[in-house]
Amino acid sequence: MVRRSGRRPGNQDTKQSILEAARQVFAERGFDKASIRAIAGEAQVDPALVHHYFGTKEKLFLASMNSPVDPAEIIPQALAGPRDEAGERLVRLILGVWDSPAGTAAVALIRSAMSNEWTARLMREFIVTQVLRRAVAELGIDEEEAPVRAALVATQVAGLAVVRYVLKVEPVASAPAEQLVAAIGPSVQRYLTEDLPGVF
Amino acid sequence: MVRRSGRRPGNQDTKQSILEAARQVFAERGFDKASIRAIAGEAQVDPALVHHYFGTKEKLFLASMNSPVDPAEIIPQALAGPRDEAGERLVRLILGVWDSPAGTAAVALIRSAMSNEWTARLMREFIVTQVLRRAVAELGIDEEEAPVRAALVATQVAGLAVVRYVLKVEPVASAPAEQLVAAIGPSVQRYLTEDLPGVF
Structure with missing residues (x-):
């Protein structure tokens, strides 16, 4: 510095x-x-x-991080409720943040994390310690499986953000949020709570 | 220019x-x-x-695009075979490219697409016209459903690349490729060929 x-x-x-x-x-x-x-x-x-x-x-x-939201507040709120719908709720929460005015800051953050090694490290710390760790604790996921499950969730959620907000690939870029919740929620659910043969 | x-x-x-x-x-x-x-x-x-x-x-x-590979050659090769394992084969193919020496160029491309609007447009064109269009044709997917399915595949695949190679979130960053194929292949398969209630 x-x-x-x-x-x-x-x-x-x-x-x-x-x-x-x-x-x-x-x-x-x-x-x-x-x-x-x-x-x-x-x-x-x-x-x-x-x-x-x-x-x-x-x-x-x-x-x-210039984070537009506090995951400590919104993650538990999103994950409270039936465990087998947690994936959908997580996707709905994330789309809610990104589709809001705060989303602009979030897009800037992603762009920056991709082009700068240090911001990438910060982003990784943010995802792991602030978002995924809370999500995993909230759902009571097995501690040994938690890091893999959390990182798998990150692959789907980060990709959704990149394709919808940065690359803007249609029709995902302008799809209604609930259509994406229906499409992608079950994948996130699988990573969170379902059996993953070949992984564990 | x-x-x-x-x-x-x-x-x-x-x-x-x-x-x-x-x-x-x-x-x-x-x-x-x-x-x-x-x-x-x-x-x-x-x-x-x-x-x-x-x-x-x-x-x-x-x-x-400085593309390290020609999708016209590798996509049909990856997708030939049982239709219900296409998701796994696609993930295996992508990890094979990214884990190879050519992967460095691919990472540079992703970084650049995230930080530059014009490269993002090129990347989107590349994903849509070179990768996804071929994959969809190869699998004989319904033409009306194809754009949505292809873009959903893009969310999972782009996210895998970002988390494994750019953000390097563990344990995905250093997981054996076959573990990721087992974990993520079924999500891609779902987007490619399975029923997606709430979407179609």
């Missing part, structure tokens, strides 16, 4: 420095091993200031 | 101009509506020279 030189006249500048430090430390160490202390050290500020501006490490991570 | 100025000393330079013109015309008009004549006009060369260097429009398209 290139350090800024000279004075930092206002809070915005300090916040920006903290966010840059956070991106660097999260990308280098991963979410679990990154600490507020290390991020504060990188930004050359007091750790208390990081807490003051951003709250928890999770909130700081979301801010550093 | 920024036109080059000055002399074009050798064939390489002319070929490069043709490739740049081809990218522009394919992205603007789509594969079907782009003509060798229009590409030659854009490159300010004789159409016969385009044919001389690149052969057919399809070959020129593959060259302009």
